[in-house]
Amino acid sequence: GQGGAIRPGEDATVLPDATDRKADEAAGLRRLALVAGLLTLPVFVLEMGSHMSMAVHMWVMDTLGMETSRLIQFALTTLVLAGPGRRFYTKGFPALFRGQPDMNSLVALGSAAAWGYSVVATFAPQVLPVEAQVVYFEAAAVIVTLILVGRFMEARAKGRTGEAIRRLVGLQARTARVERDGAVAELPIEDIRVGDVIQVRPGEKIAVDGLVLSGSTYVDESMITGEPVPAAKGEGARVVGGTVNRTGAIRFRAEKVGADTMLAQIIRMVEQAQGAKLPIQGLVDRITAWFVPAVILVALATVGVWLAFGPGLTQALVAGVAVLIIACPCAMGLATPTSIMVGSGQAAELGVLFRKGDALQSLQEARIVAFDKTGTLTAGRPELTDLIAAEGFDEAEALR
Numbered sequence: 001g002q003g004g005a006i007r008p009g010e011d012a013t014v015l016p017d018a019t020d021r022k023a024d025e026a027a028g029l030r031r032l033a034l035v036a037g038l039l040t041l042p043v044f045v046l047e048m049g050s051h052m053s054m055a056v057h058m059w060v061m062d063t064l065g066m067e068t069s070r071l072i073q074f075a076l077t078t079l080v081l082a083g084p085g086r087r088f089y090t091k092g093f094p095a096l097f098r099g100q101p102d103m104n105s106l107v108a109l110g111s112a113a114a115w116g117y118s119v120v121a122t123f124a125p126q127v128l129p130v131e132a133q134v135v136y137f138e139a140a141a142v143i144v145t146l147i148l149v150g151r152f153m154e155a156r157a158k159g160r161t162g163e164a165i166r167r168l169v170g171l172q173a174r175t176a177r178v179e180r181d182g183a184v185a186e187l188p189i190e191d192i193r194v195g196d197v198i199q200v201r202p203g204e205k206i207a208v209d210g211l212v213l214s215g216s217t218y219v220d221e222s223m224i225t226g227e228p229v230p231a232a233k234g235e236g237a238r239v240v241g242g243t244v245n246r247t248g249a250i251r252f253r254a255e256k257v258g259a260d261t262m263l264a265q266i267i268r269m270v271e272q273a274q275g276a277k278l279p280i281q282g283l284v285d286r287i288t289a290w291f292v293p294a295v296i297l298v299a300l301a302t303v304g305v306w307l308a309f310g311p312g313l314t315q316a317l318v319a320g321v322a323v324l325i326i327a328c329p330c331a332m333g334l335a336t337p338t339s340i341m342v343g344s345g346q347a348a349e350l351g352v353l354f355r356k357g358d359a360l361q362s363l364q365e366a367r368i369v370a371f372d373k374t375g376t377l378t379a380g381r382p383e384l385t386d387l388i389a390a391e392g393f394d395e396a397e398a399l400r
Contacts, residue, residue, distance in 0.1 A: 026155035033148040036084040040141040043073045043080075047138040070122045073137040081115060085144035101292035102285065106327070107147050109292065113324035114140035129311075132318045136325055157343075171223055171242040171263060176200075176207035179251075196254045200245045208241040208257045215250035219243050224262065270353045279358050291327075299323040 046069050049056035060069050081089075085107075092108030095101055118135035125133040178187045179197040189207050192198070197213065200206055206219065218230035221243045225231075230246050233239060239252055242263040258264065299320040306316030343360050347353070354360055389395045 022155065026152065029148065029152040029155050032084040032087075033145065033152045036080050036141070036145040036148050039076045039080045039083075040138070040145045043076050043138045043141045046073055047135065070118075070135055070137075073135060074119065074122055077115060077118075077137040077141045080141045080144055081111060084148055085111065088144065088147070096292065101289060103147070103288050105292050106288055106295075107143060109295070110324055110327055111140040111143045113321050114143070117318075117321045117325070127314065128318065129315055132315070139325055169267060171205070173205035173207040173241070190258070192254055192257050194254055194257055197251055198254060199249070199251050201249050202245055202247055204245050206239045206241055206243050206245055206252075208254045209261045210239055210252040210254045210256070212237045212239060212250050212252045215248055217248035217250050218246045220246055266353075279361055295324065295327040298327075 045056070046060060046064075050060050051057075060066075064072070088104045088107045088111070092102070092104030092106070096105040096109070114136040118137045118140070121128060121133050121135050173189055175186050175188055176192060177184050177199045178192060179199065184199060192208055198207060198210065200217075202217070212233055212235055214235060216232070216234040219233050219239060220230045221240060222228055223242060224240050233250065238255075239250075240263070241256075241261040256262070259268070302323050303316045303320035306319045307313065310316055310319075343363075347360075387395055387398065389398050
């Protein structure tokens with residue numbers, strides 16, 4: 001992710017800052033989606049409720065009247081577009097003018113067309129044919145709201161993976177006892193240098209990667225290898241930062257510190273996987289790149305055909321705007337982030353972290369999964385589940 005990489009000499013504990021930024025981003029998008037939803041709901045009820053229920057239609061007409069209903073829709077939709085939806089216009093239109101349209105461009109174009117047409121139908125209906133004097137405020141508001149919900153889902157998925165990163169960072173020791181100048185000093189982990197000799201007692205975490213100089217012990221490396229059984233370590237053996245010393249005291253020489261430790265590299269790979277796009281997201285981007293110009297061309301062609309064979313300019317413009325309104329594919333903005341949220345979020349809760357962004361999508365093609373570590377899928381504590389006695393032997397006798 002942006003800003004999440006560890007620079008040489010830094011401790012991986014800087015990563016919570018990047019995780020906090022992702023949490024703040026998700027919280028901000030949640031607020032925007034919530035505000036947009038609260039403003040959109042009345043617009044949707046006033047317009048679509050009248051189409052779906054005669055009772056709602058009669059209530060709107062008797063209580064508010066068509067003119068007041070449209071004024072309320074105009075006010076609420078304008079707030080949605082100018083407030084929570086503003087981000088789409090500040091990013092989408094510049095991208096469109098640069099000739100590099102994206103999903104923001106599509107949202108901005110579709111919602112602006114729906115809003116602009118509805119404003120004309122509300123405040124200057126006389127310029128439109130009678131049958132075309134309808135409003136699409138709810139379309140503009142719903143488009144913006146649904147895409148914001150999709151962006152929030154995507155940010156939330158990254159945030160859930162961020163919590164897993166926090167847990168990885170939490171595996172690190174905060175301090176270590178370092179031998180310097182004939183004395184032993186307790187130093188913060190970020191002050192450890194390559195070549196320092198570090199002492200580790202039973203039950204303590206190993207601070208950085210290194211080579212054992214003296215002593216023997218068993219080290220719990222399950223967080224790295226998945227092995228439930230502690231590994232024996234003696235003189236000349238290598239130890240990994242973040243693992244737990246179980247039995248004996250050892251001295252080891254620091255060989256990799258800060259960003260070079262194995263744990264820091266794992267954290268960095270997870271961070272990079274978060275920032276990477278899935279292949280399907282790249283496909284959506286490529287489709288959007290030609291879809292927007294294609295929609296504009298179809299809209300212009302529609303106007304041209306109506307001018308050539310239709311009743312006049314007004315009806316032609318109505319038809320062209322209709323093409324722009326219906327072209328905004330909310331599903332494209334919702335389906336991908338929703339699938340990412342469910343997949344990566346559930347995986348993070350189960351302790352599965354994706355090293356590459358496309359691994360999540362590639363899983364659908366997996367038919368065989370091979371595990372190369374004994375104990376990875378087991379608890380390391382065999383239990384008797386069934387007893388089948390050979391002919392001539394009694395089960396009770398076999399158990400003795």
